[in-house]
Amino acid sequence: MDKLINDFSFGLFFWQALILVVLLVLLRKFAWKPILDSLNNREKGIKNALESAEEARKEMQNLQADNERILNEARAERDGMLKEARQLKENMIADAKSEAQAEADKIVAQAQATIASEKKAAIAELKNQVAGLSVEIAEKMVRKELADKKKQLDLVDSMLGDVTLN
């Protein structure tokens, strides 16, 4: 300790203090301030750039999500439309089918009615013709039979016989 105090040089202390003060003032003005300022600015710039990049990324993500959503919506809409169209088509087909059926039924019924009436008419005509023919045949046969007197008498006899039998 004694030696330390003995070694202490006031002159050196004085110069050191002076040099340090001058150095502090000069360096602060000409070196540290501009250096630290530019470092800060640069770091701020880097930070800002990183932040804006991050923001852009987020925006991009949002945009992508939006796109996805819109796409999904469009897809759903298309599906809905397709479904509706299919429904419509099915309905139309079903309607057409039932209409056609009804028309066909009607036509068939009409046809059947016509056929029945025709048939009736035909049968009636046939009956008339058969009756006419029978009468004609009977006339002819009677004429032939009654050509001879004897036979006429026979017939009257037989008929009279039938009547009595009745």
Next chain:
Amino acid sequence: MHRNLGTEFLHVMQKRTVVKILLIFTLVFNVANLFAKEPEKEEDGGQVNTKSQIDTYIEHHLQDSHDFTLWSDGETGAHVGFPLPVILWDNGLKVFSSSKFHHGETVAKVGDQHYKLDHGKIYKTDAEGTINYDEHHHATNVKPLDFSITKNVVTMLIVGVLMLLMFGGLAKSYKKGALPTGFGRVLEPLVIYVRDEIAIPNIGKDNYRKFMGFLLTVFFFIWILNLLGMTPLGVNVTGNIAITVCLALFTYFITQFSANKEYWKHIFWMPGVPVLMKIVLMPIEILGTLTKPFALLIRLFANITAGHVVIMSLIALIFVADNVYVMTPISLLLTIFISVIELLVAFLQAFIFTMLSALFIGLAVQDHDHH
């Protein structure tokens, strides 16, 4: 999360650069020492070869001196170097060249006064230059106030100019572009290192900026001086008690003057303890403000002085040993080994001094939220 990744990446890059720079410094100085230290000692070797002579030599080296001697030849008494101005305050300002002392061999006559150098100090003597000693072998002659531009002052001036050139250049390089060029690329990470690893963690993001000037100046000043001390120039500035006292006083005054109300309250009237304890704690706390810078100055002084003593002693092994051929390689290896450690210490002491200064300042300016 991306931004974090980005800053983390920058941080790692900076750390890597700092480590690389340190490695390069270590290598360069190691090689420089290898080639430079030996020849210097060879020249001294003519005479300095006894134990007591080596002790004196080492002691002489550790001291400041009034002339810049690169080496001296013991046999012929020739000194290679240049004299420095001596400035004395002794009934008026006296300025003369240190060459008048002839390295302490003759009495310098300035006006009607006689001065003589003894163990690096200037004493007033009579015309014959007699120096009286007391029983502890201390000179009892009157010492005039010595404001000489000594070897250490010259070294500090050189370092000051060097720092102005280096960092002024770095500052200027930012005007040309966002990134520094050339040597600025080495300095910039160091500045960032001081800011991010020393100032901000200790002082806090809000207050650190005010103290950056002091911290950066002190850090590079000490580091460069420490490194210069390792070159064969033979300067030992930071291993000088006056220098470390001055540096520590700066830290002390800056701490006290920037301290906030909370800090003073904790010193004079510690909150949260009984009144009796407050009274007991007051002198302890006041003493504490003084012991902090005292620890600073002793740590720096002792570390650098010890490093110089060890390196010089190891080199001296060559000259005290009986068998030079065996001792030389051993001494060389040990010296290189210690030199590398001392390079680390040179940085470490600058770092610790700055770090602790920042810590003390931080304690003085921080808000005591936790109370």
